[in-house]
Amino acid sequence: MRHLLTLMEYKPHEVEYLLRMSRDFKTRYLAGEVYTPLFPGRIVVLYFEKPSTRTRLSLSAAAAQLGMQPMTTSPNELQMGRGETVADTMRVISRYAAAVAARVYKHETLEEMARHSSIPVINALSDRHHPLQALADALTLWERSGRLHSVKVAFVGDVANNVATSLAIIGAKLGWEVRLVGPKQLWSMKLIDELSEDLAKTGARIYFTDSINEAAGVDGVYTDV
Known part of the structure; x- marks a missing residue:
């Protein structure tokens, strides 16, 4: 299992692989090709501490195109808004979802999420990095x-x-x-x-x-x- 908190942790050939795969998917999608979803029936949690238009919509669309079901939430919709810890929240999310993408104020929040998660954590924006x-x-x-x-x-x-x-x-x-x-x-x-x-x-x-x-x-x- 790997997280995507920054691109620092990825080797040049891995970044190139991600881009070549993305271009292939985009080309096939625009050509109207019907392909077998990679993750049918899997759930991805989209966690947003901050408002978002493009990131939220593009992640939701990408998840659906890959066969996943996106579940969008925020701190006020979870018990985190009442003081539940990041650690406990991530243990719960890990039981239901295959991955979580998070847009947060502080990069340290992402790092804490990753420490307590048994599923990949993807940085959808933090104060220090925006890899997507x-x-x-x-x-x-x-x-x-x-x-x-x-x-x-x-x-x-x-x-x-x-x-x-x-x-x-x-x-x-x-x-x-x-x-x-x-x-x-x-x-x-x-x-x-x-x-x-x-x-x-x-x-x-x-x-x-x-x-x-x-x-x-x-x-x-x-x-x-």
Whole structure:
């Protein structure tokens, strides 16, 4: 069993596998192909501490297309709203569901959920990481540029936020050049250090800059508010 809390824990070939599988599913779906659901009758719990439109709808649709039944809930709909612990809640959810995707305020909540879960926990957004967004964006860039590797992308704005961090991580896994354009006080050299092994392995280049000119000459310009 594996969780998906961040893409840090996944090797480059595993990230590539996820993207190739996603593209295959999408191509077959758009072609109207009828395929056997992978997880017929299984339940996935979608747990949302925060409001969501795209993430909630896309996860529900994806679960249904894979043959799963999504069950969406929030803290106020569970006993957690009355003080029940994350540990007890995850033990209960693990008895009924095959997986749980959670959108939370604090990344530590996800880590605690994973510690007490016997089913995979998927990060649908936390304050530090947004791996599903990074995977979706990588697939879009692949479709638009025609390249899975050697992509150049610039992120402009809050380069310390969860989306920028996850974009840098997936870029390191896929051999991209990721230019993180923002104020110097938001730069994280720790992130670059943590990605050093992947950078050496894939030839990726991830760097911070405060020059808006670095947003030119790339395959995609990204920002998040």
